Every structure is written in structure tokens, then in C-alpha cells.
Amino acid sequence: MKTIAIVALLGQVLATSTDAPLVPSGKWTVDYANAGCILSRDYGTVPAVTSIGFNPFPLGDTLEVITVSPGIPAKRYQKLKGTLTLQPSGETFQSEVTVYGIAARNNTLTTLNAEGDIAAKLLRSTSISIALADGTRKSFAVPGMPGAAAALRACQDDLLKSWGIDPTERDRVPTPKPRTEVATWLSTDDYPSEAMASHSEGTSVIVWTIQPNGLIGDCRIVQSSGSKPLDDTACRAFKKKGRYAAVIDRDGKPATAHAMHKVVWRLP
Structure with a gap:
């Protein structure tokens, strides 16, 4: 894994509430991993460091937003409704947030997925706030985001090349549309x-x-996942149940495309 440090200028951040967003204590970094590129930044000092990360799926238009904060929740794993607020636009979006205790x-x-225009x-954005249904709220100033996002894109291009996929595919071929919800291609009944x-x-x-x-x-x-039965089951289920509309590129010609998914295996 290698890390690129991105110099970013701090700027004034507007907020929609009286809670001022956390101010970053470190630079933007882009981490190169086997399955994705994560843009992240730290807030606060040891031992009370909080981090926010952005992990876009290299294929498709999904962006995973991750926060890591000190302390563990009462429950090891739970899903909550959340509201995402972006500045300077003040736009809000509803999302399901998954909370893990480590x-x-x-x-x-915490993780949540944003898609498409979101x-x-x-x-x-210049700041991002995440408010959960249990009353938890985190706000982050994210100055220098455009330059950081450009470095993140370069990382994604390198990752796709390592998989043998042409990075220009993302621009040439619209995101393929599954005929059924991807989430239905695998269920708890499939747990090996x-x-x-x-x-x-x-x-x-x-x-x-x-x-x-x-x-x-x-x-x-x-x-x-660290388990061959789990890995094999994921691919087998997707190949069996996955169906898409015909793939057509932006010139109207038949094309081949690629997609990816994170299958989280958790026992009850």
C-alpha cells in the first residue's frame, strides 16, 4: 500500500447548524488497496482522532462514506436511518447507515453509500454532516476536496488497469442497469x-x-473475505442470478462492461 499526501488549503466553511464542523488535523491521503482507493483525512489528536474516508467503487457510480471515531457503540452491529447534509449547497439526502463496533x-x-449525483x-463539498436517527451527529470540514478528488480518480485508473480493465470504459459505457436489485442476488439462505x-x-x-x-x-x-467458501458462494450466486439489460456504449454499439460489489458476510 502506498500513500499520496495532498496539500490542501484550509478555507472558511459554512454550516447549517450551530455545531461547527471538525477542522482537519492532517492532510488528505489516498490509500491504494487491492479492491479500492480510499481518500481520507484525520481530525483531532491522539488518542481522540476521528477520521472520514471516501471509497468510490471503481466501477459504477457508488461512493462509500466511512467514519471512524473513538469508543464502541452499545451494539456490535446495527443499521440506522441517517441524513447527509452537504455545504455550501445545504442539500440533504436520506441514507441507511451501518454502524460497526470494533x-x-x-x-x-460507520458506512453509508451515496450514488449518482449525490x-x-x-x-x-466544503463540509459534510452525518446525523443518525439515534441522535449522533458528526460534521467535517473538507477543504481542498477538488484536488483530493482528482488524486482519487488517478488511483482508480491505476486500480482498473491492474485488473485488466480499460479506465476509459467508465466514460464510454453508461453504468449497466441490472434487471433486478443486486441485493436480491444473494441472501442469508446462501450462507455456506x-x-x-x-x-x-x-x-x-x-x-x-x-x-x-x-x-x-x-x-x-x-x-x-478470508474464507474460500464465502468467496466462492458470492461469485456463484451472482453468476447464476445476475441479469442486465443489453449493454450499449454511448455510440449505440454493443459493448462489454464490468461491475463490482461488496458482499458483507455477518452471522446473526
Whole structure:
């Protein structure tokens, strides 16, 4: 993993409430990983450091927003409704937020997904606030975002090349439309009995090829869950159930495209 430090100028940030956003204590960094590029920044000082990160899916228009803060929540894992507020526009968006407690690190990790125009607007913001249904609220000043987003894009191009995918595909081929919700392609009933017996959990990140006729071709693991049964089950289910509309590029010609998904395996 390598890290690029991006120099960013601090600027004045507007807020919609009396809660001033946290001011960054470090520079933007872009982390190169096997399954994605994460743009992040720290706020505060040790031992009370809070971080925000942006992990765009290299394929598609989904942007994962991640926060890490000190302390662990009452529940190890839960889903809550959340409201995302962007400045300077003041626009708000509703999202489901997943909250994880990481006892080994005494941290709380939250994740939410923004898609399409929301994802693009996030990467042009000057501050971001996340308010959860349980009353938790975090606000972050994010000065220098345009330059940081450009470095993030360069990282994504390098990542796609390492997978053997032409980065220009994202601009040449509109995001393929699945015929059914991707979330329905895998269910708790698919949890492998072998993995349940060994109490295996983890996250499988998979990448697959979408053929011009909308069928899924090859599927591969770009980040393993640490369990082969879990990884194999993810690809097998997606190849069996995944269907797309015919893939047409922006010139109106049949095309091949690619997509990716993070399968989070959690036992009840």
C-alpha cells in the first residue's frame, strides 16, 4: 500500500447548524488497496482522532462514506436511518447507515453509500454532516476536496488497469442497469454451511464481466473475505442470478462492461 499526501488549503466553511464542523488535523491521503482507493483525512489528536474516508467503487457510480471515531457503540452491529447534509449547497439526502463496533481497536465505524449525483456532489463539498436517527451527529470540514478528488480518480485508473480493465470504459459505457436489485442476488439462505460451522465472517469484494447480451461472464475475487467458501458462494450466486439489460456504449454499439460489489458476510 502506498500513500499520496495532498496539500490542501484550509478555507472558511459554512454550516447549517450551530455545531461547527471538525477542522482537519492532517492532510488528505489516498490509500491504494487491492479492491479500492480510499481518500481520507484525520481530525483531532491522539488518542481522540476521528477520521472520514471516501471509497468510490471503481466501477459504477457508488461512493462509500466511512467514519471512524473513538469508543464502541452499545451494539456490535446495527443499521440506522441517517441524513447527509452537504455545504455550501445545504442539500440533504436520506441514507441507511451501518454502524460497526470494533472492540479490538476501541473504535466505532460507520458506512453509508451515496450514488449518482449525490456521490458527485460529495466530492465537491466544503463540509459534510452525518446525523443518525439515534441522535449522533458528526460534521467535517473538507477543504481542498477538488484536488483530493482528482488524486482519487488517478488511483482508480491505476486500480482498473491492474485488473485488466480499460479506465476509459467508465466514460464510454453508461453504468449497466441490472434487471433486478443486486441485493436480491444473494441472501442469508446462501450462507455456506461450512462457513457457518467455522463461524466465518468477512467481506468479499467481487468484480464481474457483463456481456453485451446482459449475462454475467467471468467473476473474480479482488478482496477475499478470508474464507474460500464465502468467496466462492458470492461469485456463484451472482453468476447464476445476475441479469442486465443489453449493454450499449454511448455510440449505440454493443459493448462489454464490468461491475463490482461488496458482499458483507455477518452471522446473526
